[in-house]
Amino acid sequence: MNPTVLKLGGSVITDKDRADTLDGATLNRVADAVSEGDAENLVLVHGGGSFGHHHASRHGVSTTAGTRDAGAAVDIHGAMKTLNEFVLARLHERDVPALPVHPFSAASRDSDATLVLPTRQVETMLGEGFVPVLHGDVVAHAGAGVTVVSGDELVVSLADQLDADRVGFCSTVPGVLDEDGSVIPEITAYEQAADVLGESESTDVTGGMAGKVRALLELGAPASIFGPDDVAAFLADETPGTRIDG
Template sequence: MSTTHSLTVLKLGGSLITHKDQRETVDWNSLDRACATIGTFLGDLPDEHRLIIVHGGGSFGHHNAAEHGVSSTEGSTDARALTAIHHAMGELNGAVLGGLHDHGIDALPVRPLSVAAQDGPLQFPTASVEAMLDEGFVPVTHGDVVVDDRKGGTILSGDDIVVSLARTLGADRVGLCSTVPGVLDDDDAVISQVDTYDDVASVLGGSDATDVTGGMAHKVRQLLALDAAAAIFALDDLSQFLEHGTAGTVISGHDEERSH
């Protein structure tokens, strides 16, 4: 891909676009707001800017995965179970694509089960994604089931996909749009910048809703491993992130301790 094009990888969190405590229920209001904001941003951009959207599983992926005992570490060889999880994610992906199309965004789906594999390090070929970007499309991918060496099928999180695509394609910036305004301290105030995981280790806990992919701690650890600028923010700050590249909590680059 040409280095003259800037690239943003944006994740729409599963808890943002679904009611995560209600099985397979889209939060249509939040999804529409996000799609409208993205549509306005892309409409104002020169052709040199490119966008990849990744979305989480929310109440579609996580409930089905938990029901079948599948997580990022626990696999299954039951093809019907894996297909059920993949099908649920396809339903949510269709809803996201529909919302984007409604706001004039030329979005196309990328289904991870068909292209990715977990063989030690994640293998996520990007030829189709790059071809879509070259043709002016917005690739939209998501957390999914993935075939995992010696485990059958496991869950590949949207966060892992964000990091893989950002690193492979040389993203200029990465954003995770969530239901929270950033990483919060003990007083629920947004921590404006994180340089190392030790900065926030004492305040990070697990997700309150069903989550088979690791919660906020996993997000921060993954983003610290990137060289690209990254941010975690709420829907109200999506426009600010798209326009300026910073919002909420800024994850400030490569955590050297985690790279060893």
């Protein structure tokens, strides 16, 4: 059985307009859904939200703009570790066997900005019945110091290397919305929804909804974008929200 990769958007589990502020109520709902669903062979990835993005923005670091300031790198990474600890704590309270995987200690970018993410530890954790929990982070980048690696990038890399059967993105909205606010059932090409894919209104150094759709289209396998209320449905093998199939 191949794994399922589920990404929890940073805006879902934090108040993205207030630095270092958790959205505890929504995180609890999502953790409930994970604990009540099928967590076997599940890999979780969460975004930075108000913990990662505000610190990265303050230091001028993004997926393309790097820094050689070790203090800045530690500050951004520390904020993400704090958020990861909150996520793990909520899962542990519900007896989900979650373990942290910090990309800063494992991943890197080469001089062409290609992400290199070893997955042996993730595969071993899955084999031992654990739920690996990765997160947006900073990573060493050849020629640029350190840059941000987004949760979206991690999902694409994990899904490809682990040959994931299913990929889901839990966002703050119930799917990709058209001009009338209705969920677009399926997107097979970026141009199909380009007019409605605006940038994030909050501080986001990784691309907002447009970046998510682009990342999922690159997978070459069906995925879906949905809201927090549909996590349980996704884990029950349904395809809620917007289906992305490039």
